[in-house]
Amino acid sequence: MPRPIITLTTDFGLSDHFVGAMKGVILTIAPNADIVDISHELPPYSVSEACFLVGEATPWFPKKTIHVVVIDPGVGSARRPILVEAAGQYFIGPDNGVFSMVRAAAGKSKVREITNPKWMLPKVSRTFHGRDVFAPSAAHLAKGAAPAEAGKLIADALQLRLAAPEQTNKRAWTGVVLKIDRFGNMITNFIAADFERIRTRPFELAIGFERLSKLAINYAECGYGELFVIEGSSGYLEISANQAHAAKKLGCGVGAPVELTLY
Amino acid sequence: MPRPIITLTTDFGLSDHFVGAMKGVILTIAPNADIVDISHELPPYSVSEACFLVGEATPWFPKKTIHVVVIDPGVGSARRPILVEAAGQYFIGPDNGVFSMVRAAAGKSKVREITNPKWMLPKVSRTFHGRDVFAPSAAHLAKGAAPAEAGKLIADALQLRLAAPEQTNKRAWTGVVLKIDRFGNMITNFIAADFERIRTRPFELAIGFERLSKLAINYAECGYGELFVIEGSSGYLEISANQAHAAKKLGCGVGAPVELTLY
Amino acid sequence: MPRPIITLTTDFGLSDHFVGAMKGVILTIAPNADIVDISHELPPYSVSEACFLVGEATPWFPKKTIHVVVIDPGVGSARRPILVEAAGQYFIGPDNGVFSMVRAAAGKSKVREITNPKWMLPKVSRTFHGRDVFAPSAAHLAKGAAPAEAGKLIADALQLRLAAPEQTNKRAWTGVVLKIDRFGNMITNFIAADFERIRTRPFELAIGFERLSKLAINYAECGYGELFVIEGSSGYLEISANQAHAAKKLGCGVGAPVELTLY
Numbered sequence: 001m002p003r004p005i006i007t008l009t010t011d012f013g014l015s016d017h018f019v020g021a022m023k024g025v026i027l028t029i030a031p032n033a034d035i036v037d038i039s040h041e042l043p044p045y046s047v048s049e050a051c052f053l054v055g056e057a058t059p060w061f062p063k064k065t066i067h068v069v070v071i072d073p074g075v076g077s078a079r080r081p082i083l084v085e086a087a088g089q090y091f092i093g094p095d096n097g098v099f100s101m102v103r104a105a106a107g108k109s110k111v112r113e114i115t116n117p118k119w120m121l122p123k124v125s126r127t128f129h130g131r132d133v134f135a136p137s138a139a140h141l142a143k144g145a146a147p148a149e150a151g152k153l154i155a156d157a158l159q160l161r162l163a164a165p166e167q168t169n170k171r172a173w174t175g176v177v178l179k180i181d182r183f184g185n186m187i188t189n190f191i192a193a194d195f196e197r198i199r200t201r202p203f204e205l206a207i208g209f210e211r212l213s214k215l216a217i218n219y220a221e222c223g224y225g226e227l228f229v230i231e232g233s234s235g236y237l238e239i240s241a242n243q244a245h246a247a248k249k250l251g252c253g254v255g256a257p258v259e260l261t262l263y
Numbered sequence: 264m265p266r267p268i269i270t271l272t273t274d275f276g277l278s279d280h281f282v283g284a285m286k287g288v289i290l291t292i293a294p295n296a297d298i299v300d301i302s303h304e305l306p307p308y309s310v311s312e313a314c315f316l317v318g319e320a321t322p323w324f325p326k327k328t329i330h331v332v333v334i335d336p337g338v339g340s341a342r343r344p345i346l347v348e349a350a351g352q353y354f355i356g357p358d359n360g361v362f363s364m365v366r367a368a369a370g371k372s373k374v375r376e377i378t379n380p381k382w383m384l385p386k387v388s389r390t391f392h393g394r395d396v397f398a399p400s401a402a403h404l405a406k407g408a409a410p411a412e413a414g415k416l417i418a419d420a421l422q423l424r425l426a427a428p429e430q431t432n433k434r435a436w437t438g439v440v441l442k443i444d445r446f447g448n449m450i451t452n453f454i455a456a457d458f459e460r461i462r463t464r465p466f467e468l469a470i471g472f473e474r475l476s477k478l479a480i481n482y483a484e485c486g487y488g489e490l491f492v493i494e495g496s497s498g499y500l501e502i503s504a505n506q507a508h509a510a511k512k513l514g515c516g517v518g519a520p521v522e523l524t525l526y
Numbered sequence: 527m528p529r530p531i532i533t534l535t536t537d538f539g540l541s542d543h544f545v546g547a548m549k550g551v552i553l554t555i556a557p558n559a560d561i562v563d564i565s566h567e568l569p570p571y572s573v574s575e576a577c578f579l580v581g582e583a584t585p586w587f588p589k590k591t592i593h594v595v596v597i598d599p600g601v602g603s604a605r606r607p608i609l610v611e612a613a614g615q616y617f618i619g620p621d622n623g624v625f626s627m628v629r630a631a632a633g634k635s636k637v638r639e640i641t642n643p644k645w646m647l648p649k650v651s652r653t654f655h656g657r658d659v660f661a662p663s664a665a666h667l668a669k670g671a672a673p674a675e676a677g678k679l680i681a682d683a684l685q686l687r688l689a690a691p692e693q694t695n696k697r698a699w700t701g702v703v704l705k706i707d708r709f710g711n712m713i714t715n716f717i718a719a720d721f722e723r724i725r726t727r728p729f730e731l732a733i734g735f736e737r738l739s740k741l742a743i744n745y746a747e748c749g750y751g752e753l754f755v756i757e758g759s760s761g762y763l764e765i766s767a768n769q770a771h772a773a774k775k776l777g778c779g780v781g782a783p784v785e786l787t788l789y
Contacts, residue, residue: 388758394586
């Protein structure tokens with residue numbers, strides 16, 4: 001029988017003891033758990049980056065996987081710890097909107113506030129709920145505890161608005177850069193399948209001081225450093241440059257506006 | 264039956280082959296081992312940082328866990344490879360003081376010099392004992408070898424002095440910054456439980472050019488960027504700033520003096 | 527029975543969702559797989575760095591290990607996905623030379639083009655074959671599929687020339703820096719066993735503006751920051767500095783020429 005999988009996604013970095021302490025807590029409670037690192041290099045405090053990463057990485061995992069996400073600027077305050085059930089998987093973390101993309105994609109989901117002291121360490125600190133609340137909760141779930149033991153269902157979990165592009169006239173839309181990846185690819189919020197016409201007809205995508213009109217099939221077909229639009233692996237239109245950092249070339253970051261015009 | 268756990272803590276970084284080679288050696292000898300990364304991003308050569316990280320992360324692991332720590336500027340010289348038994352867990356690494364905090368917290372511990380050639384690779388290089396000595400030793404222990412097979416007990420393992428704050432007059436103490444974490448929180452060597460009076464009475468904590476007198480319960484209750492004192496998750500007083508980097512704001516680093524005055 | 531091991535080596539970094547998505551795909555197909563991270567911090571697009579890292583890390587793993595390597599600037603273009611069998615292990619990645627060192631060391635190897643659609647996800651993107659081709663291929667192999675199911679043997683896989691030092695006169699050779707590790711050690715392509723005479727007789731190794739004539743046995747025997755030559759743990763001559771960054775001191779990088787003269 002496969003071991004229960006617990007994934008970890010945090011902004012803790014890898015030079016401190018935080019991630020190690022969480023892993024120790026999990027393995028003490030659920031020695032059989034298979035801990036899988038997704039990322040510990042999220043930008044500190046960036047709930048929106050974490051929301052995107054969790055939304056893109058977790059759908060590829062098997063049913064029953066338990067995902068622990070700790071990006072938690074409000075630790076120790078009134079924000080609640082929650083357990084989300086969505087798309088057959090479990091998500092544990094703070095109620096700060098970090099699961100918004102997962103929940104929106106799943107359509108329906110259940111959210112419980114984690115209040116059961118048995119799911120927490122005996123002493124809960126004010127500043128490290130990754131170790132004291134989220135890790136032990138995941139481990140108890142992995143050991144076979146029922147989700148309902150976590151606590152009561154809540155209906156008012158924080159759900160971030162995930163902005164779709166807005167149509168500004170008959171042939172034009174305004175969207176936004178959601179994410180810049182390590183290679184400098186700029187992932188926009190234009191879903192490629194909603195704009196299939198750009199595959200066959202002229203278009204212009206304006207970002208920063210550039211106007212792009214080339215849709216590439218892969219990176220390698222373009223000249224070194226050339227900017228182009230491509231359908232990314234997440235299904236969004238991306239702005240890329242072959243073996244170069246598109247975002248640095250354009251001087252734009254997350255949140256930069258993107259204008260699409262179809263001709 | 265759960266698999267034997269071997270954790271890894273090194274200053275090897277993640278862009279070289281060192282960590283991969285160690286994992287391969289472990290899995291060749293002990294295919295059943297469960298390898299858990301604690302950190303590979305320790306600052307190169309910093310035994311004191313490693314000592315703190317190991318002291319904070321490893322107590323959370325189950326009994327019998329085997330912790331391999333490779334921060335080893337003296338590799339290939341006369342410094343001995345050691346196996347420490349403390350608090351029901353095992354620690355393998357160089358005899359350079361890196362296990363001082365673990366040993367001090369445990370109260371009593373046994374230390375053996377690893378001399379058994381069967382616990383090492385057939386050819387031991389002069390520069391990579393992580394692969395040639397520490398990884399195979401951990402794997403043999405995980406496979407069921409007795410600790411005594413490693414080599415003889417020694418009584419003179421290097422033990423760093425872990426400085427407690429010094430009292431400078433009736434109401435004042437001088438301590439030091441032990442560690443700065445990824446978020447810029449400055450962990451001091453003042454143990455919060457030893458200074459409970461600051462919870463109810465005025466105090467002043469001087470660091471750099473600042474004098475702090477606010478004790479926060481959590482990060483979120485303070486203004487953005489505001490400096491304050493908080494009881495950290497390791498039980499030490501910490502100097503923090505809400506969603507800002509306290510150490511950069513103060514221009515202070517590890518080893519900076521901290522003066523506490525009670526009123 | 528030990529779980530099948532799948533290692534991951536990529537240039538994806540750890541702040542994006544790419545590595546997490548690959549792990550999810552693997553665990554969905556082969557829930558029993560033991561995923562081992564070798565590195566996700568390779569410099570983007572650097573096939574030669576990846577080739578060296580894979581060549582140095584993978585020989586330490588047990589037979590039957592499956593190594594997935596994704597450093598893939600040509601993703602989505604005509605470059606083929608391949609499965610290499612060498613030295614009793616499996617290697618999956620793009621046909622861009624990244625397995626050259628492994629294949630050269632093994633002497634003989636078999637290479638197959640991966641063409642079986644059952645080894646890929648139902649929808650293969652143009653930009654993320656790590657998730658859509660390489661991860662599922664590794665998982666099917668881990669589940670017991672025969673290598674021959676991947677596709678046909680090919681004889682023209684790209685093999686990089688791994689340059690050995692050239693003799694320039696009776697007592698002199700010209701080589702090159704292959705790799706600079708995290709500590710600043712400069713790994714040359716001089717195989718120490720081919721130049722044993724330097725252990726007993728005077729020599730001079732010229733790099734940048736320096737001429738080195740000291741062969742050290744270990745780092746610690748030299749003065750802080752002193753430059754010297756040492757036989758590295760990979761069997762190559764390395765240029766190092768005790769607790770200092772040799773490459774920065776010399777102002778040289780990968781590919782810098784190295785001249786060795788024996789006296």
